[in-house]
Amino acid sequence: MSGIYIHIPFCKQACHYCDFHFSTSLKKRDDMVYALAQELQLRKDEFKNTTVETIYFGGGTPSLLTIKELQFLIATIYTNYQVASNPEITLEANPDDLLKAGIHNDNVPLSAVEVSNRSIFKAYKAIGINRLSIGIQSFFENDLKLMNRAHNAEEAKECLSEAIKYFDNISVDLIYGIPGLTHERWKQNIETALSFKIPHISSYALTVEPKTALYSFIKKGLIDNVDDEQAHEQFHILKDTLEASDFIHYELSNFGKENYFSKNNSAYWQRKSYIGIGPSAHSFNGTERGWNIRNNSKYINAIQSNILPIETEMLTKTDQYNEYVMTGLRTIWGVSFDKVEHDFGTVFKDYLIEQSKIFINQHLLYIDDEHLRVTKKGQFLSDGIASQLFKINL
Incomplete structure (x- = not known):
């Protein structure tokens, strides 16, 4: 089993805790999409003797791409790689993008997908996406504002209400250990997610990374520091609550109902081969790791010159x-x-x-x-x- 990860390095705004590679400027979006497709073509020989079973759009915020752009990248993979008959194709998405999708998907060709009812979820399914990973993080307004998320609490719930009409394979992200997040509110977050009958939950302790806004706010005393004991206790609340609802705790930060484990991420943890496409994306072939340059302009320029901007390390x-x-x-x-x-x-x-x-x-x-x-x-x-x-x- 092999997988392809595509890093979409764009976000509407910077979350205060995030140290992933992204840009809030979309000026180079067209060039980036074509560069991603070109990198896929340049690296096709790496998987010439294997079958791609998972395709994962991560970021950044992949839901900022239009249906046409996502369809183009998926078609590029099918043209250049041997793809399994029913691959897991995951799209990371933010609630606000899914609810306002019509705004940035107006150029969707009607011949390509059915969008008569403006349903972005139907459009995603039509181009082959069969799993959504939705960045909820919290159902409480105070938490979302502290983290500088682009959506609000009502949009988080409304998004899930719509998503479950079209997708059964949905994962949501939740964050615990947030300053000021009581155990009671944390339990409510989990219960709210469970009320939508979501089959997979990824949950992480809030971490303070250097060079992030959160780090600066804590250093200046504007926000309380993360409490490790609070996070530890909330981890066990999460584990006990989800296991009582028949979730399997199959990886430290991931819980899934039977048959709903993330195939893409499970392959990472079992050290199977994958190709990382895009700036900052990592790759692994069993004995060697590689990582692309962490700069959008330099990445695009290199790819346009048919140069792979990747460093490698033999393990x-x-x-x-x-x-x-x-x-x-x-x-x-x-x-x-x-x-x-x-x-x-x-x-x-x-x-x-x-x-x-x-x-x-x-x-x-x-x-x-x-x-x-x-x-x-x-x-x-x-x-x-x-x-x-x-x-x-x-």
Whole structure:
């Protein structure tokens, strides 16, 4: 299984917590879309012997693109790659874009998709998109304003009310650990999402990244700092509430009903190959990682000159082991001792067993069916635990 990720580096406005690569200027949008298509063509040989099973439009804000632009990029993939008969095609979207889609989709060719009722959801389905990942973040106005989200609380609910009429495979994003977010309001956020019968929820603790507006506001004392204990408690509220509603906690930040796990993201965590298209996008082929330049103009100029603006890093056996431990402990699949021995050797397996003993004694890790997994107590700490299991070449 292989996947293609396409980074759409545009947003209406900057969320205060975000450090992803994007621009709030859409002046280069046309050039960018053509550059994305050209990069897809330039890199087609990387997947000449494999089938693409997932296509993911991330960002940035992919829902800023018109139907015509999305259709063009999807058609480019089908023209240049071998695509599975029923691929998972995900579009990240913001509620305000979905509700006001007619404004920026007026140039949709009627011959291409049915848009007689102005339904953006029907149009998405018509061009092959079959999964939506909607950036709700919160159903409370105060939280949305603090984060500088472009939508309001009413639009968040209205968007989901419309989306579920057309899509059954929907994921929503929610953020916890927001300054001032009480446990009661957090429970209401989760319950509101559940009321729409959404089958997948991705939820993240608010993190303070350097060079973001949030970092500056906290440093100046304008906003309270993030409380790690609050976030820890709200993580467990999330886990308990969703598991009681038959969600499976299959990855640290992701919960899905049976048959609704994200195929795209699951492939990342299981270290399967993917190509990242667009500025700042990352790629992985099993032994090598690559990342595109994080600058829109330089990216476009390079691609127009048929140059791939990508840096690569060959992963050592130790790098690959460390990545497997990191991703494995985040998931329900855990870390297989047999796989470690097969892929990396007995020395790595023995090292993993020895290093994990202290965490097993602390009831943060446990061994089940020759797999090392995190306990409920250890889940929120899984990244930190994994780092203590890394093998370091001195």
